């Protein structure tokens with residue numbers, strides 16, 4: 154086909170050439186014309202009349218006309234002039250497209266006779282079209298990894314013009330990466346080809362915009378442009394990168410669940426998927442997975458469960474950042490758990506001694522350990538007990554403490570201690586734990602029973618009923634239990650005379666004392682014995698006390714007349730000289746009373762006389778004196794009845810009868826002893842002698858001791874002179890009574906105060922010496938006189 158077309162083309166050219174030579178070769182040869190496209194309508198193309206060699210008239214007469222092959226009226230014939238004109242503007246591109254040359258065949262038809270001529274119109278191209286790219290913008294994606302010299306073929310531009318007016322070349326706007334090469338693919342089309350001149354980097358420049366210009370060969374040349382958008386495709390050439398390889402964060406242990414503790418971030422210079430990082434834990438333990446969470450997109454690490462510093466102090470978490478291309482980097486997150494003082498100190502008792510004997514010194518009471526699970530100041534511990542306790546706290550090894558007694562305790566002062574161990578940590582706020590130990594102090598028999606008094610004085614009326622409770626002694630033992638259980642006992646006395654066990658008994662349990670028999674004051678005025686109180690401790694302790702029993706006198710004895718003896722076979726007769734002056738001492742009645750005190754205060758009274766008024770009796774000393782001168786009328790014999798009364802209650806008395814014989818011419822010193830006086834038996838005489846000797850010796854001893862006593866008293870008095878003299882309190886003593894204490898001692902209620910009265914004073918004399926009533930006293934009046942003279946030189950005052 155191609156060859157045939159070329160051949161036809163060639164024939165036509167020859168023909169055209171022939172026509173142009175001016176040869177009109179009707180009906181056999183075709184006419185050939187040429188016109189530029191886009192010529193104005195009505196433009197002259199050719200004069201057919203001339204070209205066909207016909208006259209103008211002939212043309213019109215033969216109805217000449219132009220008929221296009223395509224039946225379109227591109228041309229018309231002016232029959233008046235024979236000119237063929239363009240009836241419209243011709244567009245070569247429309248008529249022929251890319252076919253060239255662009256021939257429009259037509260016929261010139263003549264009638265009468267019918268004759269036609271073949272002709273053709275060559276529409277010549279003008280550069281009326283610029284090259285045109287089909288797309289206003291072309292996008293090319295080039296991976297950043299493209300090597301230098303890589304070519305990228307692109308859509309060509311199109312130019313409707315043909316020949317040299319068609320597209321000839323491409324050019325590209327200034328840029329640093331590409332140049333353009335025209336590429337003829339052999340079918341007449343020229344393609345632009347981008348050549349990479351310098352390596353691309355997505356991270357540096359992800360897009361480039363170039364202007365591609367297509368140029369045709371017209372004169373002047375026309376051009377068309379398109380914009381090329383070069384998208385530099387990212388390739389995963391960048392590894393994610395963490396800002397730091399080690400992140401460190403401190404988290405207080407009381408951080409609530411769900412809190413964000415840190416946001417880790419890594420950068421990937423790549424974009425898109427390659428630059429999208431997802432975070433994850435790497436090689437993590439179960440514990441870390443339970444404790445932390447990581448947000449894969451944001452890298453935020455959250456708390457999943459509560460931290461506990463006491464269990465784990467720090468976590469080392471490996472975190473991996475992976476981009477969409479699978480490249481990864483890792484970093485380490487070090488989570489340090491900060492201690493919060495959330496644990497109170499704890500006290501663990503290892504051993505406790507709940508009971509301590511009171512005599513133990515420095516005894517271990519408790520061994521315990523303290524601990525605080527917190528650390529730092531929160532775990533520092535202070536351990537203390539109350540100050541005022543006799544216990545000390547001693548640290549031993551590590552966190553162990555011992556609680557010791559400071560010294561031996563005393564159960565009697567305190568039997569129980571509550572020791573509060575206070576353990577405080579140094580955190581903020583301070584946490585405190587208290588532990589109380591109760592220690593009982595056990596009793597040791599360290600206290601002997603103590604009597605409430607060191608000595609007891611008990612009073613018993615004589616003639617008491619047997620088994621009389623006379624008093625109670627008691628002792629107290631401050632120990633407890635059997636150590637304080639007291640047993641009372643009588644201790645054996647040293648006095649061999651005293652048959653204590655027959656006198657007194659004691660109740661061993663309560664210390665009550667009983668007499669075992671009736672006591673007789675006159676036989677036993679007082680006695681002493683010791684009692685013991687013993688506890689039941691081991692060893693037992695005991696103590697003693699002195700008990701003095703004073704028997705109180707009762708008026709159970711009547712006065713006893715010593716002189717004159719009443720049961721003598723011959724009654725005693727006193728002699729009275731008839732010439733005796735009034736106040737002559739006839740005799741003196743001597744009586745004693747075995748009782749004491751008031752019971753022994755005697756008074757004498759004349760009850761009956763033969764001659765009333767002749768004799769008087771001194772009530773307080775029993776002296777019988779004449780009251781007047783005797784006369785001749787007075788009878789020679791007189792009988793006097795005297796009564797001696799004591800001052801007891803009830804009052805007891807004795808009566809005595811006196812015989813007085815009045816004699817004439819009686820001279821006292823030579824007076825022969827009356828018969829009655831001479832009558833006593835020989836043994837009685839001897840007895841009287843002994844009595845006199847005894848009396849003399851007793852008197853001298855008495856005198857001596859009185860002198861000694863007076864000396865001592867004087868000495869003291871001179872020393873105490875500045876303090877004033879001896880005061881002699883008013884005594885209250887019935888003047889008509891004589892105190893004849895039977896025992897020589899007065900009852901305890903009487904106090905002795907003896908003062909030297911400088912020779913003056915009362916003439917009273919009291920018997921203070923023991924009187925033995927069983928003895929028969931035969932005292933003459935001269936004896937008594939002597940005694941009186943002696944006592945006159947001393948003054949006694951007895952209170």
Ligand SMILES: *[C@@H]1O[C@H](CO)[C@@H](O)[C@H](O)[C@H]1NC(C)=O
Pocket residue numbers: 510512513514597598691692
């Ligand atoms: C404490 O008393 C008990 C009983 O009296 C005795 O056996 C022990 O030796 C005493 N201990 C000391 C330390 O005195």
Ligand SMILES: *[C@@H]1O[C@H](CO)[C@@H](O)[C@H](O)[C@H]1NC(C)=O
Pocket residue numbers: 569570571591
């Ligand atoms: C010790 O504590 C106990 C129990 O709280 C209490 O009954 C007792 O009276 C306390 N003892 C002392 C000596 O405070």
Ligand SMILES: *[C@@H]1O[C@H](CO)[C@@H](O)[C@H](O)[C@H]1NC(C)=O
Pocket residue numbers: 720721722
């Ligand atoms: C007189 O009585 C006393 C005591 O009652 C007695 O000791 C003495 O023997 C008696 N004398 C005569 C002579 O009976």
